[in-house]
Amino acid sequence: MRLTSGHTSRRRTLSGVALAAVATTALVGTVPADAAGTARVDGTQQRMNALVTEDGAPGALGAVSNREGKIRNYTAGVGDLKTGAKVPADGYIRIASNTKTYTAVVVLQLVGEGKIALDEKVDTYLPGLVRKNGNDGRKITVRQLLQQTSGLPDYDEDIFLPFDQAQRTYRDPRSLVDIALAHTSHFTPGTKWEYSNTNYVLAGLVVEKVTGRPIGEQITHRIIKPLGLKETYWPGLGTLTLKQPHPKGYHRDSADAPYRDMTAFEPSGGWAAGALIATPSDVLTFYRAVIDGKLLEPAQQKEMLKAVKAPGFEPESGWSYGLGIAKKKLSCGADAWGHGGDFVGYESRGLVTEGGRGAVLAVTALPVKIESLSHLNTAVDKAVCEA
Numbered sequence: 612m613r614l615t616s617g618h619t620s621r622r623r624t625l626s627g628v629a630l631a632a633v634a635t636t637a638l639v640g641t642v643p644a645d646a647a648g649t650a651r652v653d654g655t656q657q658r659m660n661a662l663v664t665e666d667g668a669p670g671a672l673g674a675v676s677n678r679e680g681k682i683r684n685y686t687a688g689v690g691d692l693k694t695g696a697k698v699p700a701d702g703y704i705r706i707a708s709n710t711k712t713y714t715a716v717v718v719l720q721l722v723g724e725g726k727i728a729l730d731e732k733v734d735t736y737l738p739g740l741v742r743k744n745g746n747d748g749r750k751i752t753v754r755q756l757l758q759q760t761s762g763l764p765d766y767d768e769d770i771f772l773p774f775d776q777a778q779r780t781y782r783d784p785r786s787l788v789d790i791a792l793a794h795t796s797h798f799t800p801g802t803k804w805e806y807s808n809t810n811y812v813l814a815g816l817v818v819e820k821v822t823g824r825p826i827g828e829q830i831t832h833r834i835i836k837p838l839g840l841k842e843t844y845w846p847g848l849g850t851l852t853l854k855q856p857h858p859k860g861y862h863r864d865s866a867d868a869p870y871r872d873m874t875a876f877e878p879s880g881g882w883a884a885g886a887l888i889a890t891p892s893d894v895l896t897f898y899r900a901v902i903d904g905k906l907l908e909p910a911q912q913k914e915m916l917k918a919v920k921a922p923g924f925e926p927e928s929g930w931s932y933g934l935g936i937a938k939k940k941l942s943c944g945a946d947a948w949g950h951g952g953d954f955v956g957y958e959s960r961g962l963v964t965e966g967g968r969g970a971v972l973a974v975t976a977l978p979v980k981i982e983s984l985s986h987l988n989t990a991v992d993k994a995v996c997e998a
Contacts, residue, residue, distance in 0.1 A: 720907065723911045732751065945964050956976065
């Protein structure tokens with residue numbers, strides 16, 4: 612999930628103050644040496660450390676790939692504040708709204724199979740479901756769902772507060788739509804861009820309608836298994852925990868409040884918009900497969916990468932959004948594609964280039980300060996450029 616719109620929500624109440632005892636940092640892999648035989652400074656490791664020491668994240672982890680496809684895993688901070696255990700290298704995290712890219716791929720595969728039409732109205736597949744408060748599925752296309760240009764209001768502000776209650780509250784996907792439709796449509800479909808998880812819940816429902824099978828199963832059989840993503844999975848009904856190994860995910864309400872363990876959390880509020888669990892290296896492998904055209908036919912690949920300006924997608928300007936995937940020009944001039952995900956306890960960002968370089972980095976708490984999110988984005992940007 613992306614739990615905020617423009618990252619200004621009151622949910623952003625975590626501290627940006629550095630933890631006093633972040634002690635443990637680790638790099639998995641061999642640090643390259645320069646001609647003089649001394650270890651070079653690893654910029655990615657330094658920035659990972661800073662996400663902990665300066666921005667206050669309990670822990671950080673990530674995976675970076677170079678042009679040859681070699682992946683290095685990074686960690687910083689601690690994976691368990693109670694025991695002081697290290698962050699497990701390439702541990703499981705909730706990848707939240709990165710799930711949207713997987714859902715979009717499934718929809719586009721079905722487009723290629725002739726089972727869904729991108730410019731067909733949502734009402735064709737889900738008759739009568741979206742008709743309330745100016746929200747009208749007869750005027751919204753499948754493309755607009757994937758592109759975030761439908762005008763549909765988001766439901767996340769209504770279901771995730773307070774976190775302690777949301778932590779164990781199951782949400783049926785149609786109830787998520789009902790909650791969203793209690794709000795008035797934000798704009799005429801196709802006239803603006805605005806991020807809404809509701810779009811991807813509806814996309815998941817469209818997939819289930821045309822296939823007769825659960826969206827989680829479709830993602831598994833169409834993406835996870837073909838790519839051999841052994842550390843990616845759709846959480847089963849009622850599953851609140853993550854597989855081992857994983858760093859714990861935390862939250863605190865104010866800078867002087869203690870962190871609370873939020874690792875066990877009901878994932879149904881994310882569903883097709885944000886339920887997946889994976890390791891950073893698996894997410895990186897997925898994004899590389901997407902950009903390399905391994906999952907879609909050329910016609911659908913072209914549609915996926917048609918991007919429109921996406922104001923407010925991230926704190927920094929310059930982002931655009933295709934069909935379930937975002938585009939950013941890196942500081943080194945290269946174009947990169949990916950997404951991000953915010954869920955209580957975990958925040959991740961990932962980008963890959965057509966040349967094969969990529970990075971997926973995560974922290975184990977949602978930061979309160981907008982600067983902290985920018986630091987995570989910068990760390991990803993620099994990691995890709997330096998790979």
